[in-house]
Amino acid sequence: MKAYLSELLTGSLTRMGKDIDALSHEALDASPGGKARAGYDYLHEVAVVNHRIAARMKGEEPGEWPFGESWAVAPAEMRNKDAMKTSLEASVQAVIDAIGDNPERMITTPEGDRPAYGMAVFAAIHMNYHDGQLNLVQGLHGDPEMNWM
Numbered sequence: 605m606k607a608y609l610s611e612l613l614t615g616s617l618t619r620m621g622k623d624i625d626a627l628s629h630e631a632l633d634a635s636p637g638g639k640a641r642a643g644y645d646y647l648h649e650v651a652v653v654n655h656r657i658a659a660r661m662k663g664e665e666p667g668e669w670p671f672g673e674s675w676a677v678a679p680a681e682m683r684n685k686d687a688m689k690t691s692l693e694a695s696v697q698a699v700i701d702a703i704g705d706n707p708e709r710m711i712t713t714p715e716g717d718r719p720a721y722g723m724a725v726f727a728a729i730h731m732n733y734h735d736g737q738l739n740l741v742q743g744l745h746g747d748p749e750m751n752w753m
Contacts, residue, residue, distance in 0.1 A: 605707045605708075605721060606703050606704075606705070606707055609700070609703055609707060609721060609724040609725070609728075610700045610703070612724070612725065612728045613696050613699055613700055613724060613727060613728050613731075614696065614700075615728075616696075616727075616728045616731040616732050616735070617692060617693065617696045617731065618752065619732075619735055619752035620647075620650075620692065620731055620734075620735045620738065621689055621692070621693075622751050622752040623735055623738040623739060623742065623751055623752060624643075624647070624685055624688065624689055624738065625685070625751070626742060626747060626749070626751035627643065627685075627738065627741060627742060627745070627747075628745070629683075629684070629685060631643065631741055631742075631744075631745045632644050632647075632683075632685065632688075632741070633683055634741075636740075636741065636744055641675055641676075641677075642678070642683075643737070643738055643741050644678040644682060644683045644688060645675065645676055645677050645678050646676070646734045646737055647678065647682075647688050647692065647734065647738075648676055648677070648678035648679075648682050648688070648691070649675070649676035649734070650692060650695070650730060650731055650734050651688075651691045651692050651694070651695040652670065652676060652695075653727070653730055654692075654695030654696060654698060654699050654727050654730075654731075655695050655698055657699055657702070657723050657724075657726065657727050658695070658698035658699045658701070658702040659702075660711050660712075660713055660723065661699070661702035661703065661704070661711055661720050661723055661724075662702050663711075696727075696731075699723075699724055699727045700724075702720075703720060703721070703724055704720065706720070707719070707720045707721040707724070708720065708721060711723055
């Protein structure tokens with residue numbers, strides 16, 4: 605099961621990375637319509653959430669949500685494609701490492717106990733959700749391709 609979960613997570617990361625590569629820095633840094641979050645913002649959220657999932661899976665308390673009542677906003681040093689991709693890669697590796705030898709063990713969360721494998725699957729789903737947002741940004745900037753095919 606760990607091999608499957610690792611493949612699921614790295615597949616999501618690979619697709620996301622290809623979509624990041626297909627976008628310009630300007631497109632990732634822009635707020636569609638002037639109100640929506642920029643791509644860098646929700647990509648940063650993915651990395652933060654992955655690290656929080658990994659912490660819980662290791663039995664650690666990840667602390668308060670670092671963005672309070674607000675949406676995640678990428679700091680200046682993360683508003684860079686290479687830095688963002690490195691951050692995402694590290695966060696996915698953290699989740700893979702935290703799966704451990706017993707993916708069926710139960711992890712205590714504020715929402716109740718969850719199996720470790722379920723938390724890893726959620727990390728992949730969350731990445732895919734935000735990768736869909738990248739696809740929308742691509743379309744808004746004139747790119748109709750599925751860049752990860």
